[in-house]
Amino acid sequence: MTALPTEPARSAEPAPATTGDGLLLPVPDDDGAPFWEYARRGELRVQACAACGVLRFPPRPCCPHCQSFDSEWRRMSGRGRIWSYVFPHPPLLPAYAEQAPYNAIVVELLDAPRIRLVGNLVTSADAPLDSVDPSRLRIGAGVKVAFHAMADGVTVPRWLLERP
């Protein structure tokens, strides 16, 4: 298990919840903080029970299968398939309305199909949320992870088509 800072990723001052442009940053809870710390390092990791090995998402304090409180963070291949998608249209928060209609997708991981992550399909890690032609989105399409720095020290996984 990779050593992580013991201090939770929160300070006494509430962190700003948005980027300068007004996009929403993830606000990690104690259980989710390691996911975001690994993402910052460019690694997609999912919480697993250290006793029985079952993966779980979203992260939580103990294993729903064996009740162990010991967990580890297992690195994923970063490959998946689109499980579903939507194209949000306004009314939306202004920073999102500017890019609308964009896509929001659910990706099932090839390593663990029951682990599904919400994200965005983009043409490159730092491209806008509406960068992929909507007609390219299909349930079952293969995708691979990329990492986008939303703000200083805040990185989110995004998704690229395996066959762009």
Added chain:
Amino acid sequence: MSGALKDATAIVGIGQTPFAKNLVESERTLACRAIIAALDDAGIAPAEVDGFASYTMEETDEVEVAKSIGAGDVTFFSKVGYGGGGSCATVAHLAAAVATGQATVGVAWRSRKRGSGKRPWTNTAVQLPTPGQWTRPFGLLRPADEIGLLARRYMHEFGATRDHLFNVALACRNRANQNPAAMMYERPLTREMYMTSRWISEPLCLFDNCLETDGALACVVVSAERARDCRRKPVYVHSAAQGLPAQHHGMVNYWNDDPLTGPSWATARHLWKNSDLTPEDVDVAQIYDAFTPLIPLSLEGYGFCGRGEGAAFTEGGALEIGGRLPINTGGGGLSEAYVHGFNLINEGVKQLRGDSTAQVPDAATCLVTAGEGVPTSALLLRS
């Protein structure tokens, strides 16, 4: 003990305010008006009220309500979470409290100014009670987006189409067109209007989404024995259930084995287990309709058809008056008013009293459901 709740209590009074995009009065005032109207309907003095149940999202608490309406000593009060998932549970909690002697006259209510007030999802400072860190940064901001993902997957897996969702929207609109109190009373809906309307979160269009409403409703629950002496025909709480299924995640239920079997399935198992009735016995249903896809999902969950058959069930006018299962006979959240589903409870009572504006002939049993897609609840009412 499993039969202790069955028919032990009844809804004996209902009340409501007007429904509109913008009402002048405060949520507190509207709550009091609906509650006093419901007590008047029942013929019960406010001083006799000793139980309250409400939603956690209700801004007016029982302290304010009790002192405003002139309640006596209150011995039972509860709040149920998860937005529209709590609607039927408020009545269920009162039924349990009255059946076990914790209260004698219970009032449930919902007052909301969502028509003129803020949309909850626009709050960027406070995380909504969903796992926001996993969804909101990616622009999955609103309930319509969250349910839209499930809807797209449902359409993909089971061949459901926008015409099926239109069937739902149309049935609700047709009933609203019969209901002078409905916000959409004079606003018919056509297939062309539906198919050419703007997207909210594709695959969901404007008419797949509920209304935005200011208004309040309330109902009064007493024992079956007491109900016989009330002003109106009692409507018995035959069965009641809440449901939070294993490994459920709220409205963003993407992380379990089968996201398309939502909380209605768990709720239904408990509801039917404690009932003398089966889905075939239901004359009319009031099914929570914040979004049209919740109807096929709920039809499956409550056992009116098999898994994946909910969309096909809506064909051939099945949801209309005279159809296989008339639903949302006041217009529902899609076309009467969106007050977190409380209008569905009161409409169920109207049907079983025989005085709905879209009356199902001889209706004797009514299923009322709360929001599918969140921890939910349901009632089986009978006359």
